[in-house]
Amino acid sequence: MTTRNPLLPVLAGLTVVGTGLAQPRSQTVMDATPVKLPGVETTLSVDAQPSLSVDKPGAERRLAAVNIGSGDWSWAKSIRLQGSVSGTIGTARLAVLAWSGESCWYRLGTPLRVGPEAAYGVSLEALKPAAFNADPAAAVDWKKVDQIWLGVVLDGPAKATLTVAPPEITAEPLRPTAPLTVPLAAAAKWNMGKDPAVQHKAAVVNEGPDGAPALRLDVTYPEARHLYSMLSGPIEGEDLGSYRTLRIRYRATLPKGPNLLFSLQEPGGGQYIIDPPPAQTTEWKTLDIAIADLKLAGWTKDADGKLSMDQGVSLQIGCHGTANPPGAGSIWIAEVCLVP
Amino acid sequence: MRVRSCWLLVALTSALSAGHGLTLTVSPDGRDDGAGNGSFASLAGARDAIRRLKAAGGLTEPITVRVAAGTYPLTAPLRFTPADSGTAACPITYEAAPGARPVLTGGVKATGLTVRPDGLWQARVPGVGADWLPEQMYLNGRHATRARTPNKDYLYTQRPAETDANRQVYLDRKDAQPLVGLSPAELKEVNLVAYFSWESARLRIASYSPANGLMVATGNAAWGLNTFSGQTRQRYQLENLRSALDEPGEWYLGRDGVLLYQPRPGDNPATAEIILPKTERFIDIAGDARLGLSVEYLTFRNLAFRHAAWYLPAGGHSDGQAEVSVDAAVMADGGAHLSFEGVEVTNIGRYAFWFREGCADNALRGCLLYEMGAGGVKIGTGWAADNPDELTTTRRTVVDNCIVQHGGWLHHGAHGIWIGHSPDNQITHNDVGDFNYTGISAGWRWGYGPSVAKRNKIEFNRIHHLGYCVLSDMGGVYTLGPSEGTTVSNNWIHDVNDYGYMGRGGWGLYNDEGSTGIVMENNLVERTKTGGYHLHYGKDLTVRNNIFSDARENQLQHSRNEEHHQYNFENNIVWYRRGDLFHGTWTVPQIDLARNVYWDASGRPVMFGNLDFAKWMTTGRDKDSVVADPQFVNAEAGDYTLRPGSPALKLGFKPFDWKQAGVYGDAAWVKRAVTDSYPDVVYPSPPPPPPPLVFDQNYEDAALGIGPARAQVMTENKGDSVGVVVEPGAGGSAKCLKVVDVPGLRASYDPHFFWDPNHTAGNTSFSFDIKLSEGSLCYWEWRGPGNPYPTGPSVWFRGGKLQAGGRDLADIPLGQWVRVKMTCGLGAQKTGTWRLVLVLPDGQAKVFGDLPLGPDFRELRWLGFSSSADANTITWLDNLKLESDQL
The missing domain is CATH 2.60.120 (Jelly Rolls)
Known part of the structure; x- marks a missing residue:
């Protein structure tokens, strides 16, 4: 008893x-x-x-x-x-x-x-x-x-x-007070989803702003057809629903054609993307996108059509599209975090 | 409530056995409601009593629930939550009474069996109606076949649908005649069973058009219904049709509850027990490892669980591989220290066990998993993303001394034992036999991405009678992805046969994509169809001290060369009487071979690809290996004991006893594993050729970058390409097809593309517009069937000239469109010559009506274009049109 x-x-x-x-x-x-x-x-x-x-x-x-x-x-x-x-x-x-x-x-x-x-x-x-x-x-x-x-x-x-x-x-909600940063070293080991034809490599290199560490994704799109490649992994943390903004500091040099792809995905599969896609830039750029402004990707489904962060989400970093002519390029990520 | 509680306390107190823990009893004449003889009527009743006991004061001693002989209906899964856990000191055991074999059944027995005048058996199945229609049936413990057509072999799809190729396809209207006249509701109850390379799908039919043969399923298949990797006309069967009940062993059950069965020779209605499963699962272990709230320290011993149903969902069912989404009759999430000992799980339409999420330290020992629609055991998760949390990853499962036989007859791609995202499991001393796909599989990562499936031990298993020429691309043991520390050793693998016409491969040991860090040694592999060992691609593998015996087509296969070290292949014995030694390229520096013994017992010289032994040894790839009789005592009879003086022994081969593989223990158990007989393998006929192909392609509406429709396009990804572009086409059109060639390609004929037109009679014409650049060197060629193939009409564009029939026909201006039409009689219409019409840019037409045709060319089976320059060239094509006066 x-x-x-x-x-x-x-x-x-x-x-x-x-x-x-x-x-x-x-x-x-x-x-x-x-x-x-x-x-x-x-x-x-x-x-x-x-x-x-x-x-x-x-x-x-x-x-x-x-x-x-x-x-x-x-x-x-x-x-x-x-x-x-x-x-x-x-x-x-x-x-x-x-x-x-x-x-x-x-x-x-x-x-x-x-x-x-x-x-x-x-x-x-x-x-x-x-x-x-x-x-x-x-x-x-x-x-x-x-x-x-x-x-x-x-x-x-x-x-x-x-x-x-x-x-x-x-009755006071528990709100995070600081950004939740995704460790770049962990992200470099995430699963790489890609078309089999794509060659894809991820590593942390000292090529960030002022030589700081950055996640570098090298991709080769060898054929002039729609291809995709993206790192995908979970965002570790609690109360993800309390964050309001996805912040990514990046630059990219991609072949002509493919778009950058940054997205959040629910465990059930609904993938929410930035639409229109983020601009490609060879200079460092900080993108702050309201999570509420992410849009359900046309290639996935979500019964309620609404990104629910509370059950946990995964982050995707990559690109997709038709490279014409075929070619290679890179994406550098200096920071990715959720901001309250 | 109070009365019940009081009774419970009395029952528990009276059951107390000092010093040996608490024993409760379950018997067919027990009562869960508190009345009766002190026994419970069900395991659920005993479980609830233990739960109340725990709530009243916790566990203070081990508890045993002893189940008397008898049959116990299971109308719902037995559900265990953390509240039902034992502890290390006080485990809870559910076990058969001594000498008893209690049966827990999820099935319903057919009643009122009679034999009709037409010989069919007829019975009633209670409860069948709008809400329930069983989909599996067992007669005396073995599954019967739901009425299907064809009874043997397959039907073949006719051609792909214009859209939604994974959901709709054109069928041959003659084949699909049984679908005509069925109502929409009846159509949805028909299963279209589609067979791909390494998987099958079960689809419900949403609609079928007798007018054109278009079948639309209620949901998507994981693979295209007509085409797999360029090969067309995939296989299918139609199942659950009353009109198909025409073969001994088939059954049909309508919603009126009337069961019909066509008996096989030897079936006896007087002794027949027909059971149709209703309950889907036997046990649900429902813990939550994320919270540290597991269901733990439960043992199930010597209980028989029989008859678990599987129902085809409204949208059909299809997995990409391994029937990975099919769940099990015993499901465990968040289970720890669970032990299943001597348990029988039989007559089920799904997998038997799945330790899915957050399970640790569980074991199956001495279990009989038999007659399964899917497979035996699944460990870990599949498609879900990698679980980064080590403590909630399923791990450390033991499957030992189990018989896992006769599965995959409903879900053909199922495995005997499957390890997904899970490390540190031990699969040992099992007998895995009679599946349509792989026996044991470890790993679930294609390529070199991170994988947690490491240090898995697959040892001393007998793995046999796989494939049956139903699916392809399988292994006795199959691995995927990085698996450092995994061992595949001392297994005895035999009789693995793939289908081979859609994809290829029935191998003994199969390292598939990205397999890394695995040691495979002391395995005996006999009688496979395509080889004892195959590496697709991988890294740092060791294949050592194995015996590979008598594969049918090739003994060893190596598929993809990579830049890193792939494997060591050493101290192996390869003995064979048929087929070739190698498949693929073995003269690459990424493989280290040493001290192997090769012997072709048929007396043929051992050939290493196209090299004899002397030349092979000059490659330096295979150190100290020999071609010599290994001197087995009697390999033909299966005795691989080495005689003293064997050259293998001299090279350091360490003899092993393959007979140690398989189950162990008492003689009856061991005999049980090896006494089943297995049907002979029937090597299937090739699929029929595709229907004659005609097309008219102008690319104005085609997507950019794609190759010509319905063609197989081959490039080397070195800057060469074939694709639609927005550049001026012939006749002023906006788009055309651009073929880019570059120097340094591996094959001079790349890039190239081709169709399989399958024209066998009549007059066929092929016409096209073409524009050449400086240096263009290309050709169109017609070919007949066979190897070597007869060549038909061909045209070359070389040095600015059009050539055919061994002569220059005309000058072709560079950078301008010309049109060519090639016409040839086929079959009975063959004349010995063919006709070419060339239309130059100024509209002038030149006709060549007497070009010679080879004597053996009668059918157009291959039509292709090749750019063969070893230089940077571009060739543009437009308005490709293939036509026949027979179509």
Whole structure:
């Protein structure tokens, strides 16, 4: 039998801020119960300052979590907490899970780092369905949520203590404050989608502005017919839906005919492109394109015709078209990022 | 609710066995609702009880669910979520009671079997109607064939549709006669099974036009329906037609629920058990590895899962390769430490197991996977993008000591065992046999892009009876992409036969595109059709200490040369009695051969391509190898034991016992793996020639850059090209066809293009406009069938002159359009001469009516143009017209 342990026995409870509306603007977590989950020992301490200790010997991914109750949190946009981490923790990300029976919706949040007190948060917007939900298309219905877990997804061995101030559930959305940069070295190793006739090479070279590193794509279009080539890989990060702009700093020298292709693609296949295509330039150019202005490519389909960043997207960098005459060219990318 | 809970506690308490964990029982006379004898009626009931027990206090000891003998209907998949997990200390086991073989079935039994006066069996299938129509049927455990035409061999498409070539095609109206008169609803229930090179598709028919033979499917195939890589008239069959029920072993079931079956000799209605699957899957393992919430520490032991259905979607079904989207009767996502031991999965229309996303440390041991519409086991994901997250990539799966036999009869491109994006798996000691495509495959990356499919171990498997001349481009073991650390060793591969007319290849060991870092050693490969080993292209491979025996066409194949080191081929024995040793180019520096033994037991000299051994050795590519009898004890009878004194031993060959490949354990299990018989291979007839081709092409509406319509265009991508351009055409038109030649091409006849006109009778004419540049050297040529082929009417443009029949006919002005018409009688209309009309730029016509024709030329099977200059030249063509008075 799991026992309920008060996380914050003396702290003020419900806090309603401001407007006289029925819905609260913020709420403080009152108590919590450790969830017994395999592969990790989770203990709560309510001594001088509440703390959560995790002991996970294995290398596999595991979830350590506390049950923080239930309720209609449809008004809430995020959970935030202040805390410090001591010990060893590997890779750890804050997580929130809302359960309705055997179905679960979740978000992963800020990575935790060993060190002094810092602010952490996880969004409650656009919760993702767990893979094991019986109806994978169903969205969370907060009125039916019977458990809410706040936890940490742990990769690698961990033996650590998280000392926390009371978590706050708030109507304030969690917004990124800095651009999310795609590492060029990772992008150089992405999958190359291309027509078999195309010769294509990607590498990071010191040919960016002032000799800075840049991703260089060399392509050869040997035939005068429509060909394509593009690097494609995932944009790693959370809350992608919070970013508003795709920024690319680039230059290119392509054969006559093909257009540059920068696009974002949903996991379901809908590929959203810049239309008309970005201008080719041999000088460095920074392109800021509103994500809302991207257009569904004619060669893909998307049931709702709308780019949904929340479920994750992949980025494509390349070109396509008919090179006439056939020839070779290059694209240099000095920076690619999502801007809030 | 309270009563049920109390009962549950009583049941669980009474089931407690101190020191051995908790044991629950499931029996056919049990009850899941709390009443009865304390046993549950189903595995689902036991699972739910364990879930409640865990919620009440967690797992404190191992739990065993013991299933009594009997048959348990499965009307929905058994679903396990993280809430159903065991732990390392307290695993949960679902197992057969000692000595029992409980059967969990997703099928419905046909009832009321009678034998009609016409000999057909008739039965009723309960529940069939508007909402349910079974698509597979099993008679006494073996699948029957849904009524189809033709019963053997294939029909062939007639010609491509003008648009949507993957969805529509013209059929020969005689062949498609069974479709005439069917209602739209009936048409959609017919399966058009299309066969490509290495895949097949199942399509539903949206419409068929008896007027012109155009068939339109409800969805796209992954490949063109008429043409594959320039070859035309692909194969198909029509399935699920009442009118096609005309062959022993076929069945047909209408929505009225009446099942008809034409019995085979030996079928006995008194002992027949006919079952039609209804439930699609047996088990769903539903964890979420992204969250670290796996379904784990579950064991399934000695249970038999039978009869899982597969239903053709409304839009049809087609995969590009490996039936990669077909799911399995046992699906696992986010599963860890799952063990299937002695489990039977049979009579299914799909794959048996798929450890798909986020699975780790799972195992199949001693399982029987049998009679599968698709294949045995899939590991990892396929088309989805690479998963960059190592901890959610499916990994470390063990498939050991399993029998994986008789599959791919519904989804022909399915594999026995398939590894996609997944590392560190062990496929060992399995018996994989009777598939229409590859036995075991590892890797899912075409070329050298990043791949996680590394360190996979494929060892000690017996892999046999593959292909059956149904599909092409397959291997006993097939690899794709970078796979560093992967080993393919000590396997025994035999009887691999490809179709060979659309694409090619039934090989034993097959390193396909980008295979890298793989070691293949100590394998015995026997009786393949196109070779014991094939490298398409790859890098840093090792092929060592293998025995390649008696392939039918070639023993070894090397396809693409690359600039980097491709492989070491050393200490191998190649023994054969038929076919040639090599296919492809082997005298390249990217291959290192050494210490091999080659022997043609038919007595012919061993030829290394066109080189004899002495000349071969002067290439320096093959160090210390010999042509010598390896001195097997009896290779003809399959005994490859080397006699003392074998030259292979002297060169360092290390003997291995190929009989160690395959399953192991108790004698009955081993016998079970090897006792099935397999049908003889019937080498198919070639597809019929394409219908006679006529065309009239002026390029005014053609897209820029493309070659002439319906022609195969061959260039070397070195600046040579054939394509439509916006440049003045003949008669003042805006576009024409431009042929660019450059110096230094590998083949003097490149660039070139050609059609397969297939004109066999009547008078055929081919006319064209042509404009030459300085140095143009080109020709049009007609050819007949065969090798060597007879040459028919031909014209050369050389040095500013038109030449034919061995003489100069006229001067051709450079940079100006002239028109040529070539006419020749074919078949019975052959006269011994042909006629040429040349129209010069000033309109003057010159007629040459008596040009000599070779005695063997009777049919036009090849019509081509070649630019043969070894220089920078341009030739323009326009208004190409091929016509026949027979069409």
